[in-house]
Amino acid sequence: MTRRNRKTAVVLVAILGTSWLAGPVVAAQTGFETSCSSEAGDAFNEGLSLLHNMMYIQAEAEFMKAADADPSCAMAQWGVGMSNFHPLWPGAPSEAETERGMAAAAKLAMLQTGTPVEQALVEAVAAFYAPGADGYRTRLEAWAQAQIAAGEQNPDNTDTAAFAALARLATAPRGPEGVAVKAQVGDALDALHKSDPGHPGVIHYAIHAYDNPALKERGRPYAEIYDRTAPEAPHALHMPAHIFTRTGDWDRSIDLNNRSARAALEQSGDVIQTHYAHAVDYLVYGYLQLGEVSKAQALVDEMLAIDNHQVSFGGAYALAAAPVRVVLETGDWSQAAGLSPDMHAAIPWDEFPQTVAINRFARGLGAARSGDTDAAREAVAGLETLKAAMEERGQGYWAKLTGAQILSVQAWIELAEGDTVSALEMQRSAAELEDSIGKSPVTPGHVLPARELLGDMLAELGRQDEAVQAYEATLSLSPNRARSMAALEGAGGQ
Numbered sequence: 001m002t003r004r005n006r007k008t009a010v011v012l013v014a015i016l017g018t019s020w021l022a023g024p025v026v027a028a029q030t031g032f033e034t035s036c037s038s039e040a041g042d043a044f045n046e047g048l049s050l051l052h053n054m055m056y057i058q059a060e061a062e063f064m065k066a067a068d069a070d071p072s073c074a075m076a077q078w079g080v081g082m083s084n085f086h087p088l089w090p091g092a093p094s095e096a097e098t099e100r101g102m103a104a105a106a107k108l109a110m111l112q113t114g115t116p117v118e119q120a121l122v123e124a125v126a127a128f129y130a131p132g133a134d135g136y137r138t139r140l141e142a143w144a145q146a147q148i149a150a151g152e153q154n155p156d157n158t159d160t161a162a163f164a165a166l167a168r169l170a171t172a173p174r175g176p177e178g179v180a181v182k183a184q185v186g187d188a189l190d191a192l193h194k195s196d197p198g199h200p201g202v203i204h205y206a207i208h209a210y211d212n213p214a215l216k217e218r219g220r221p222y223a224e225i226y227d228r229t230a231p232e233a234p235h236a237l238h239m240p241a242h243i244f245t246r247t248g249d250w251d252r253s254i255d256l257n258n259r260s261a262r263a264a265l266e267q268s269g270d271v272i273q274t275h276y277a278h279a280v281d282y283l284v285y286g287y288l289q290l291g292e293v294s295k296a297q298a299l300v301d302e303m304l305a306i307d308n309h310q311v312s313f314g315g316a317y318a319l320a321a322a323p324v325r326v327v328l329e330t331g332d333w334s335q336a337a338g339l340s341p342d343m344h345a346a347i348p349w350d351e352f353p354q355t356v357a358i359n360r361f362a363r364g365l366g367a368a369r370s371g372d373t374d375a376a377r378e379a380v381a382g383l384e385t386l387k388a389a390m391e392e393r394g395q396g397y398w399a400k401l402t403g404a405q406i407l408s409v410q411a412w413i414e415l416a417e418g419d420t421v422s423a424l425e426m427q428r429s430a431a432e433l434e435d436s437i438g439k440s441p442v443t444p445g446h447v448l449p450a451r452e453l454l455g456d457m458l459a460e461l462g463r464q465d466e467a468v469q470a471y472e473a474t475l476s477l478s479p480n481r482a483r484s485m486a487a488l489e490g491a492g493g494q
Helices: 038-052 056-069 074-083 095-108 116-128 136-153 158-170 175-195 200-209 216-228 234-238 240-247 250-267 274-289 293-305 313-329 333-337 353-370 373-392 396-416 420-437 450-460 464-477 482-491
Strands: none
Touching: 038 056, 038 074, 038 158, 038 200, 056 074, 074 095, 074 116, 095 116, 116 136, 116 158, 136 158, 158 175, 158 200, 175 200, 175 420, 200 216, 200 240, 216 234, 216 240, 216 250, 234 240, 234 250, 234 274, 240 250, 240 274, 250 274, 274 293, 274 313, 293 313, 313 333, 313 353, 333 353, 353 373, 353 396, 373 396, 396 420, 396 450, 420 450, 450 464, 450 482, 464 482
């Protein structure tokens, strides 16, 4: 049956103020012509907006509505497939997500598309779910290549171009070598923003492009407006905090993450969405930088008291990191050493060794700095086992980060036993390794930066000038970090 092509538009909440590139910011429209029915097209475009905001659970629900309204709507199944992998989020899709995505791809293969844009997007998602693809990273690379091609074939379609930018970000190199790629992606997104200043995907992906020390100021104008494109979407409320964390604007970060956490709780069903725990981790970090330890601890206690967290890498990271931050940022080494190895019962921790490493690192560092070198060595052995598991699973970034954590704990063991030369050599190596790989977007910051620990060690050894250099270097990457600023003040630095 032939249908009339229809362009459906989702009118976003009007954005107030002025766009830095395009003059007055106006209400935007997302969506493009589909060969679906009117009812299905409306649900599709609502799902598309949610997809750009990385509200994947809600997006999938809208795409399913579209499929129910029009079983022959190919773009509905495309949306279900897209909702079940998360290009910029660490970790592979769950088994259930993979099954749902594969089922959607199988249905999609039997449906016809009606426009070149539809066909290009369908080919991209089909590349991700292609039979026989070996591993998540291979699938992601295949999707990215096809999605970039889709953007090149349809340069006038903002959604397709935005997804192409997302694909380039998802496959950009880690660490400093990826900054040039992200700057190029940012240039493309800036141009898209000029022509479509309220498009949520363009704004969102620009924040991700600029979420690094070298480019953070380019991200600030986007951070100023993103929450107003989707004021009820937890992830859209949270994302500007990535930039405000990079710039050390703790009040702005705290305000946004409070709003995000509340929205996530209100919108959660049988399980508490990962958006909540993710926002809480950023909140805890922000409050600690302002010296508001009691507020940070209250948030940790509230989060840990919830027993039905969504199982995901982001949730596991927050549940592991936030409790550790409080004791490490405040220098309570004995409490760090005494942290329980038993972590939140909602998470199958064997699936996330890189998050378990956070707990083991804190215990090891706390033990070493408290003089219990036997317990510290036991923690190092645990970290080595976890690092091997990460390497076996192809989690190279996290294995390197754990390697830096191992070096830090070993350094403080050496210091406790009087070998200052080895201690400093190991701590410097840890700092260089950690700085070379940077921080993941999942975290507001390392639970305790290795270069800041180098400053601590140099200060303990009375080498104040070198300690000042280490703290200043830490602040160059993480502006307004409370521990480094307090140490500089105590050392007479600036």
